[in-house]
Amino acid sequence: MKVTVVGAGNVGATCANVLAQNEVANEVVLLDIKENLAEGKALDIWESSPVNYFNTRVTGSTNDYSKSANSDVVVITSGIPRKPGMSRDDLIATNAKIVKIVTEQVIQYSPEAVIIIVSNPLDVMVYAAYLTAKKPASKIFGMAGVLDTARYRAFLATELDCSPKDIQAVLMGGHGDTMVPLPRYTTVGGIPITDLLPMSKINEIVDRTKKGGGEIVNLLGTSAWYAPGAAAAQMVEAIVKDQKRIFPVCAMLNGEYGMENIALGVPVKLGKNGIEKIIELKLNDDEKALLEGSAEHVRAVMKALDDLNLF
Numbered sequence: 001m002k003v004t005v006v007g008a009g010n011v012g013a014t015c016a017n018v019l020a021q022n023e024v025a026n027e028v029v030l031l032d033i034k035e036n037l038a039e040g041k042a043l044d045i046w047e048s049s050p051v052n053y054f055n056t057r058v059t060g061s062t063n064d065y066s067k068s069a070n071s072d073v074v075v076i077t078s079g080i081p082r083k084p085g086m087s088r089d090d091l092i093a094t095n096a097k098i099v100k101i102v103t104e105q106v107i108q109y110s111p112e113a114v115i116i117i118v119s120n121p122l123d124v125m126v127y128a129a130y131l132t133a134k135k136p137a138s139k140i141f142g143m144a145g146v147l148d149t150a151r152y153r154a155f156l157a158t159e160l161d162c163s164p165k166d167i168q169a170v171l172m173g174g175h176g177d178t179m180v181p182l183p184r185y186t187t188v189g190g191i192p193i194t195d196l197l198p199m200s201k202i203n204e205i206v207d208r209t210k211k212g213g214g215e216i217v218n219l220l221g222t223s224a225w226y227a228p229g230a231a232a233a234q235m236v237e238a239i240v241k242d243q244k245r246i247f248p249v250c251a252m253l254n255g256e257y258g259m260e261n262i263a264l265g266v267p268v269k270l271g272k273n274g275i276e277k278i279i280e281l282k283l284n285d286d287e288k289a290l291l292e293g294s295a296e297h298v299r300a301v302m303k304a305l306d307d308l309n310l311f
Contacts, residue, residue, distance in 0.1 A: 002025055003024065003029070003073045003075070004110070005030050007077035007078040007079070007119075008032035008034070009081070010081075011118060014226055015118075015228075017045050019237075020045050020054055020058050021048075022237065023055060024056070026055075028056055028057070029068050030045075031061050031062075031063070031065065033062070033063050037062070038060030038062060039059075065106065066109060068106065068109050069110060072113060072114070073113060073239050074113045074115050075115075075118060075232050076106070077118040078098050078099065079095035080095065092124055092301065095125060096124070096125065096308065097310065103132040107133050114239050115133060115141075116141065116142065116236065117141070118143050118228060118232050121176070122143070123142065123174050124263065124298070126140070126250045127263045127302050128310070137251065140274075141274065142250030143228070143232045143235055143249065144175035144250045145171050145172070145250065145265040146231040146249065147231040148171045148212070148265070149248055150227055150230075151227065152171060152181050152186075152209040153169050155208055155209060156193065160196060160197070168186070169181070170182045170281070171248050171265065172264070172265050172291055172294070173294030173295070174264065174265065174294045174297055175265065176210070176213070178297045179210055180287065180291050182281075183199075183202050184284070184287070235249065238271070240272075244269055244270070246268070246269055247268060248265050257280060263298065263302070264291075266278055266279070267281065
């Protein structure tokens with residue numbers, strides 16, 4: 001199996017490193033537009049193979065997409081990162097153009113590949129890649145919910161002083177301040193979170209989760225990379241190994257949850273064919289209202305992309 005990661009910045013390099021160390025694929029190709037960046041990081045990862053005991057071959061290339069030919073999965077992390085005071089939406093014009101060019105190149109050399117978008121603003125970049133690729137929606141989607149639920153679960157584990165391995169959660173909606181964590185579907189070792197924490201504390205953690213990306217930006221001066229890279233790698237593994245994992249991802253909806261032609265975070269089953277099923281939860285009225293509010297924000301950003309007339 002072959003996986004290509006486009007963008008050798010912090011997120012892309014972390015994703016490639018996790019994929020290699022976990023031997024998710026036989027070959028990982030790292031691509032970037034900056035001269036020698038991908039080659040250098042790929043070589044560094046490969047030189048760690050005798051120490052970390054993995055066989056996955058890691059190679060890098062500067063803007064030569066022929067090296068990515070016949071990839072089974074392609075992860076696109078390309079784009080400029082957020083800076084302090086910058087929202088994800090501020091990135092739209094620059095990153096939409098980048099994602100469009102990258103997607104065109106990816107499709108040229110790997111027309112059958114499953115494509116995972118990581119670039120921000122995530123929801124609208126999935127939409128941009130979908131318009132560019134003209135592939136079935138099951139084959140092109142975004143990494144957001146896996147990262148967001150990881151943050152949510154990590155915060156809960158800290159509060160409860162328990163293992164994050166025992167926490168399961170579902171999160172829906174847009175990637176950002178309008179995301180919709182669902183405490184009703186959150187459990188710790190099978191125990192509902194509402195039996196373990198008061199709603200006031202749960203709401204605090206939900207609010208922190210919504211602002212989780214911004215918290216990292218304010219601390220580091222740039223976007224997060226360890227958790228996003230690992231989250232993307234986990235999605236790749238589910239596809240490459242046909243694991244049928246249930247993850248929240250940013251998917252193009254076609255009638256699910258009563259919504260059409262919108263990229264939104266929903267729970268899905270991930271396997272070798274990409275999204276094998278979109279799972280429709282029975283939301284209560286409050287949850288439906290939150291999801292619709294999140295969708296309205298995403299639609300506004302999608303309209304901003306449409307107004308750029310790039311497609």
